[in-house]
Structures are given as structure tokens and as C-alpha cells.
Amino acid sequence: MKRIALALIDGEHYPAVVVEALRNAADRYEIRAAVFLGGAEKLRSQSSETELVLEYGLPVVVGDDPVHALRSAIARFAPEVVVDLSDEPVLGYEQRFRLISESLARNVEYVGPDFHFSSPARDRLCSSPSLAVIGTGKRVGKTAVSAYAARIVEETSAREGVVPVSPGPAVVIVAMGRGGPAEPEVVDGRTGGLTAADLLRISRLGRHAASDYIEDAVLARVVTVGCRRCGGGLAGSPFASNVREGVRVANELRPGFVILEGSGAALPPVASDAKLLVAGAHQEVAQLTGYLGRFRLLVSDGLVLTMAEEPLASEAKVRELVKAVREVKPEVPVVPVVFRPRPAGEVKGRRVVFFSTAPEGQEEALGRYLEEHCDCRVEMVSSRLADRAALREALAGPALARAELVLTEIKAASIEVVVEEADRRGLPVVFVENLPQEAPGVRAGELQELVEGLIAAARERFERGA
Structure with a gap:
């Protein structure tokens, strides 16, 4: 035909x-x-x-x-x-x-x-309302925003009396990654049971112990389903993935809501009721509004512009990005945010070292924030979690010898290098999440309002089968 x-x-x-x-x-x-x-x-x-x-x-x-x-x-x-x-x-x-x-x-x-x-696959498989969190590339903050959105789902569900089909969880995150499991895997983070020792044990078995679904479970304390993908097309289609199977696993858990977390610039290959785009303010304008970044923007219901502060992005750069977005999609809500570290355990009064994937130049600000808000003494901040040679050099320096506690984001090198070294030295490890909050000059509460609005839109569209 x-x-x-x-x-x-x-x-x-x-x-x-x-x-x-x-x-x-x-x-x-x-x-x-x-x-x-x-x-x-x-x-x-x-x-x-x-x-x-x-x-x-x-x-x-x-x-x-x-x-x-x-x-x-x-x-x-x-x-x-x-x-x-x-x-x-x-x-x-x-x-x-x-x-x-x-x-x-x-x-x-x-x-x-x-x-x-071709447009990425849009088969409607989720049996609950769903929000996709997609991005314009790697390390723009999708996992942090997904975890934040999951907590908002739980809060709104409790506040509005939204009850999942018993005995399902309020929310499940289905996350795909380049190192995800061969078969979709469920992790229940609600009890906070996964520790650094658990992840180290997984790593020593030769598995990827820091995939996004594990990070989501540990830090957001929600139920997650881990999936894998390989490759990513210009419009975001993976070459291969088991996300469809992962969604079916999530459906069996009978959740009240599903968050579909993208990987890099790749999109989850299933339909969602709403989409939230995450882009870095440090990225070139063309990466967001040119090429097929424009496609990602056009299909999204909201935009979170991360790392919207000096030295990563000037106020003028943020304004330039927002203006370019408005020219493509005038009605889309845009919230510029910054990330701040939040330890998942007690650090008060301790001497700590902190390992992060934050862009170079953020170390001083992150250390100062930890000291001011967590009442600890920061001996060192390293942003070299993505550079194993530099990471090992930092671990061999004098700062670790002075530390009582190791703080780290959950990444492959943090488990395979940092946690291994901490274990060898007998140092406890506390994982750290990157908490999104409004950038300077942005009204407090805008991010929560955006996410709550998308959750409500997803529920309404799901109910009417849109």
C-alpha cells in the first residue's frame, strides 16, 4: 500500500x-x-x-x-x-x-x-500515568531530576489521596543505561537497604554497580527497574534496548505512576503521557534548539536548564538559551536550576572528602556548600570521577589520610575506585545526591510547580487516553 x-x-x-x-x-x-x-x-x-x-x-x-x-x-x-x-x-x-x-x-x-x-517508537505500554525525563546529552542531570520528580510524585500522591492499585508503590522509575542489566531488574529502595558495601560486592562480581536505576533506588528511595540500551540515533532511538520488557515488569508492580528515564540523548522507546527535557546551560545553543535537539524540545512539555550558574554559564548565556527556546516553542515552561550536594547520611562534625562528576571549576563552591549546610569540614573536593587516572592520583594525596568519611556520587568509578580504596583504608562511605534547586534570580518553588504540573498533566492525559 x-x-x-x-x-x-x-x-x-x-x-x-x-x-x-x-x-x-x-x-x-x-x-x-x-x-x-x-x-x-x-x-x-x-x-x-x-x-x-x-x-x-x-x-x-x-x-x-x-x-x-x-x-x-x-x-x-x-x-x-x-x-x-x-x-x-x-x-x-x-x-x-x-x-x-x-x-x-x-x-x-x-x-x-x-x-x-523516523520518529522514535511511541508504543503505549505503561498501564499507569507516565512522565519521561529525557536529555540533550550525558551528564546534564537527568538522574537527579528523575529522583526529584519521583519524590514529588510520592508527595502529591499522599497529599491528593492518589492510591495505586494495591499493593503497588506510588511510583516506579524505569531507567535505561549503557551498563544496565541483560534482563530488567527490580530494586526496591524504599527501605534504604543498599549500602556502599552492597554496591562494592556487586561490582566485584563483574557487574555495573552504579547504573542509574541503582542510583535512583539508593538516593530517591523508590522502586526502580533497570534496563539497558546500546547506541542512540539522531532522534534518540536506541539501536537495542530491553526497555519495553522493563515497562512490562514495572506494570506487574502495579504502580500509581511511572517515570521513564532516558540515557544520554537517547529516549525511552515507549510512549509517555508527558515529557520533561533536561539540558545543560553550559551546552551550545545549537545542541538544544538546533539539529535534532529541536525535536526533543518540540515533544517536551517542560524544560529544566541545569548548571545555570558561573563559571559554567553566565547570566547572559542562560538568557540566550531561554530566548532561543522561546523562538522554537514559546509556550514551554523553562526553569533554570543549579545542583547542590546532599549527603544521604550523617556527616555533621566529620572531616570529609567529596568525589563528584561536577564540571571543573565547581569544586570550591561545592566544598563551601557542604561546610555551610552540613556542618562538616571538607578536606578535598575532586570533580574527577570520570577520569580514573586523575581520580587515583587524588586518592593517593594527603587529603584522604586526614579524612574520617568519604562522600561520593554514585558512578562507575566511585564504586570501582573510590569505594574500593575507602574499604581498603577502613573509611565509611556516604553517597551524595545532586539536589536540583532554582538558580539565583529564579523564584523559589518554580521547579516544584513545573514538575507537579507535568505529573497532573500526565495523569489527566492517561485518564482520557490521549
């Missing part, structure tokens, strides 16, 4: 050439209309839509802006695929990615002579 299509055409090609190309495509597609992108060199006159219909032999949509014209044509003709017959100079690389993003955001494929873009 032929697929319903929409063609993209321009006036840099002679109309007869375009008509022939449309005729050649007719064996594969039912082309119902075309979007005229501009260019007039090969046209006999500045044609109106009516004249273009006569020229090309099918309905033609014309607009001042190709993006708006494409949106209008998709809404009007409901294509399954957009067939791109345009080229430079009318349609360059940046402009083409805008149109690809707009198409995929509407679940319409986009094809051309040597490329084919």
Missing part, C-alpha cells in the same frame, strides 16, 4: 523537473500536496498558490516561513511521510534539520535522496 506523503519543493528547480520527480515517486507514495519552500529563479513568475497548483498539478502550500508552511500542511493533509525534493540554496543544513524536527515531532517520517528519519 502506498504511503500518504507530502512533498517539499522549490523554485530553484524547473517545474517540469519537479513534476517528473513527483511522477517517479508515485509508485511508492500517494503525494497529496506539496510545500513550496521558496526560490524563484526557474519560475516564470512570482506564482500564487493557485498558479502553483496549475504548474505542479497538485495542491501547494505557500508560507512566509517554511516551518509554518510545513506545520500547516501536515495539519491539513495528515501525511505519513514528508518527501524532500529541495536542496541548496533554498534548503541548507540548518533549515533542513528544522523541518526534520517539525515532522518527527508530529510522528511523520522525513525522507530524501540519501537519508530517512
Whole structure:
């Protein structure tokens, strides 16, 4: 069966050439209309839509802006695929990615002579309301935001009397990662049972003891389902994953709510009722609003802009990002945040060292925050958890010899290097979560309001089957 299509055409090609190309495509597609992108060199006159219909032999949509014209044509003709017959100079690389993003955001494929873009899978598998937390890359704070959202779900469920199907948990996080388990694995963090010794034992068995689902369970103290994925497409589809199976495992737990946590820039390959995008304020504008970052923004209901402070991002940079976001999706709520360390155990009065993946330049601020808010003495802050050689060098220094307690985020190197060394020296370990809070100048409570709003929207959409 032929697929319903929409063609993209321009006036840099002679109309007869375009008509022939449309005729050649007719064996594969039912082309119902075309979007005229501009260019007039090969046209006999500045044609109106009516004249273009006569020229090309099918309905033609014309607009001042190709993006708006494409949106209008998709809404009007409901294509399954957009067939791109345009080229430079009318349609360059940046402009083409805008149109690809707009198409995929509407679940319409986009094809051309040597490329084919498909929207990530959107099969509706969750048997409870769901929120996907997705990102524009690695280390932008998705896990921290997912854990925060899970706590908000629990709070709103208790406050509003939302009762999961007994005896299910209020919330389950389904997290996928590059080192996740071969079969979906459930971890119940509600009792706070997983310790540094437990994770070290898992690591010594040759398993990844710091996958995001473990971090979520330990720090958010919720039920999690761990999954794996390999590869990530431009629009976020994993090459391989067991997330679908993980969602089915989560459904068996009969939760009141499901949080689907992405990995890097890869999206969970199942449908969700709402989406929250997490991007770093230190990233280039194009990573968020250009290429297929734009697609991620278009399908999201809210944006958390993390690390929105000096030296990572100036106030001017944050304003630039927010302005660029508004140009793509004016209605999307944006909350700039910073991360602050919160130990999961008692550290008052202790001499500590802290190991983090925070970007370089944050060490002094993190140490000062711990001393001021946790009443401990910080002997050293290292941001080298992603650099094992530098990490071992820091561990060999004098600071660890002065410490009574080791603080660390939960990452692969923290278990395999830091916790191993702490165990060798007989030092206790306390895990630390990165707690998101509004950036300076942002009204207190905005982040909670955003997340609560998305949770409510997800529940409402789930109930009406949207």
C-alpha cells in the first residue's frame, strides 16, 4: 500500500523537473500536496498558490516561513511521510534539520535522496500515568531530576489521596543505561537497604554497580527497574534496548505512576503521557534548539536548564538559551536550576572528602556548600570521577589520610575506585545526591510547580487516553 506523503519543493528547480520527480515517486507514495519552500529563479513568475497548483498539478502550500508552511500542511493533509525534493540554496543544513524536527515531532517520517528519519517508537505500554525525563546529552542531570520528580510524585500522591492499585508503590522509575542489566531488574529502595558495601560486592562480581536505576533506588528511595540500551540515533532511538520488557515488569508492580528515564540523548522507546527535557546551560545553543535537539524540545512539555550558574554559564548565556527556546516553542515552561550536594547520611562534625562528576571549576563552591549546610569540614573536593587516572592520583594525596568519611556520587568509578580504596583504608562511605534547586534570580518553588504540573498533566492525559 502506498504511503500518504507530502512533498517539499522549490523554485530553484524547473517545474517540469519537479513534476517528473513527483511522477517517479508515485509508485511508492500517494503525494497529496506539496510545500513550496521558496526560490524563484526557474519560475516564470512570482506564482500564487493557485498558479502553483496549475504548474505542479497538485495542491501547494505557500508560507512566509517554511516551518509554518510545513506545520500547516501536515495539519491539513495528515501525511505519513514528508518527501524532500529541495536542496541548496533554498534548503541548507540548518533549515533542513528544522523541518526534520517539525515532522518527527508530529510522528511523520522525513525522507530524501540519501537519508530517512523516523520518529522514535511511541508504543503505549505503561498501564499507569507516565512522565519521561529525557536529555540533550550525558551528564546534564537527568538522574537527579528523575529522583526529584519521583519524590514529588510520592508527595502529591499522599497529599491528593492518589492510591495505586494495591499493593503497588506510588511510583516506579524505569531507567535505561549503557551498563544496565541483560534482563530488567527490580530494586526496591524504599527501605534504604543498599549500602556502599552492597554496591562494592556487586561490582566485584563483574557487574555495573552504579547504573542509574541503582542510583535512583539508593538516593530517591523508590522502586526502580533497570534496563539497558546500546547506541542512540539522531532522534534518540536506541539501536537495542530491553526497555519495553522493563515497562512490562514495572506494570506487574502495579504502580500509581511511572517515570521513564532516558540515557544520554537517547529516549525511552515507549510512549509517555508527558515529557520533561533536561539540558545543560553550559551546552551550545545549537545542541538544544538546533539539529535534532529541536525535536526533543518540540515533544517536551517542560524544560529544566541545569548548571545555570558561573563559571559554567553566565547570566547572559542562560538568557540566550531561554530566548532561543522561546523562538522554537514559546509556550514551554523553562526553569533554570543549579545542583547542590546532599549527603544521604550523617556527616555533621566529620572531616570529609567529596568525589563528584561536577564540571571543573565547581569544586570550591561545592566544598563551601557542604561546610555551610552540613556542618562538616571538607578536606578535598575532586570533580574527577570520570577520569580514573586523575581520580587515583587524588586518592593517593594527603587529603584522604586526614579524612574520617568519604562522600561520593554514585558512578562507575566511585564504586570501582573510590569505594574500593575507602574499604581498603577502613573509611565509611556516604553517597551524595545532586539536589536540583532554582538558580539565583529564579523564584523559589518554580521547579516544584513545573514538575507537579507535568505529573497532573500526565495523569489527566492517561485518564482520557490521549
